[in-house]
Amino acid sequence: MKRLTVGMLLGLAMTAAAAQAPYNAETTYRKLVRDYPDIRIASADIAAPVQVRKDLVYLQRGDLPLALDLYLPGPVGKPVPLVILVHGGGWASGQRSNLAPLASRLAARGYAAATVSYRLSGQALYPAAIHDVKEALRWLRQHAGSFGLDPARVAIAGGSAGGQIASLVGMTEPQAIRAVVNIDGLSDFTTEAARKHEDDPNKKPSAAGAWFGGRYAEKEALWREASPITHAGKDSPPVLFIVSGVPRFSVGREAMAARLAAHGIHTDTVALPGTPHSFWLFDPWLAPTVDAMANFLERVLGS
Template identity: 40%
Template sequence: MIGIKFWSFFVISIIFGSLLWAQQQPHGVEPYTIASTYQKLKAQYPFVEPIRPLRSNKVKAKKNVVYKVDGTKKLRADMYFPKSGKDKVFPAVLLIHGGGWITGSKENLGVMAQHLALHGYVAITLSYTLSREAPYPASVLDIKTAISWMRANAEKYYLDPDKIAIMGTSAGAQLATLVGLTPNSAIYERKSPFSDEVQAIINIDGIVSFVHPEAHEEGKSAGIWLGGSRTENWKNWNEASPLGYVNGNSPPILFVNSAQARFHAGRDDLVSLYNGYGIYSEVHTILDSPHSFWLLHPWFGSTLGYTLGFLERVFGPGQ
């Protein structure tokens, strides 16, 4: 009898624990990784291959460096450096992963960061607060804190504090563009003596407005991040739209886009504003490409090439 009671309790405990665990997981959120992207797209694009980590003795890495402490929570970054003399300083690129503001990880952009380091940049991939943990503007504040942290530690990490670019992919591109167009903004006020300004923006297939007519397909994941639907929380949807912050002091910007029109929302209007102010911009669309093209060959090479060309134009020849 005791044995039966024990096993009954044991089974009930497992079932209850499983239900509790399931309730704590993000519902309907699939993993967003290089591997999952390959599995999703290989049937439609049978010629693709997933990108793989670079093997080179010319790149150094420092993983899981804490850039922000908030109570008991620690946010971390992976850093990639050109392997050269310690007296040199390098332009820096901060990379923001995508995943609908709800999933994804800094590791998704590790291969891109390695290649940037190989070409003479300090490249940093970032973890930030996802929307299931805290909604907008938590992730924006994290990224701005990371830029200030980079400047505070510029000498330690051999980076040039006057040559910082921010690069994002998908939702990360929206975040990167928003951060890049709101330097030291009172809207996103933080306590730091170091500026969160960047000198260049690289937008890889991310929208630049949630309220533009072209942004009609943004829905559930944006609503989770922005605290309600467009009609329920217009303030956040409008406030988080980078397009509204363009001015004569905005930094140069590069767009690399897929053939999927929904991820271009607001781009052409932003470029038109840039042209009016005489600020440099570039737009490249990779024909017949899916979203998340930057995680797969043959499109990774084109994305890297456009990025390096833009950075050289903005910051000068690499080291």
């Protein structure tokens, strides 16, 4: 049997990403509406006084500009806390506009929210996405004064793959990140429960395998390094977990919460029973997601 090289895996990932439907609210709605006929795609309409600064390039990587959209709560007379939002899509798809409804609703609650783009697995393997999100964090902190942001009150959040990325960035940048919100994202790639799906030999490659450039047996160090639980410790920020009714997507949550608790770090879990993965893209589930985030952020960052 021919052994797959990193280059071959990358090529397969790019082919798979090109062949599959893009990950966004519209394509996900078509998959879910039969089982959840009352769902509606959450509106991304912006209500005054929320203001948006779109297509802000935070980094140029060769010919690829990496950009973010910044949602601001309007003039408040003092610097406001910031939430960086990281989209999901199996590390291979998705776009920052997926989180526009969440960003606009957080801004209406008084929090600046930045939706960020990063290199997907078909463009660059792990840890490129992590480096990109950290560059966005640095850019936003450096330009905080220009947008009325408080660089001392920064949180990071994301859904699915974006939840894992956000949690990993938060655990490895504790001096800059004050709070983490992991929405239905993995906390530990290395557990048997996670590898059942992410290291399935019938997937050639799996989403995680394509991102790491190899299966667990070949790239164990990367799978472990990318697991947020690996970096959880005494200096970690508090974490809010918001989970769907599909446990496989939040594997490792209980162990990570326990590890943080052992260091006196606060965690909360808000479960939305009966919800599908990607619930945060839709009403009626976006409203309780925003409520949970706003309550947690007010406690950790202040209003």
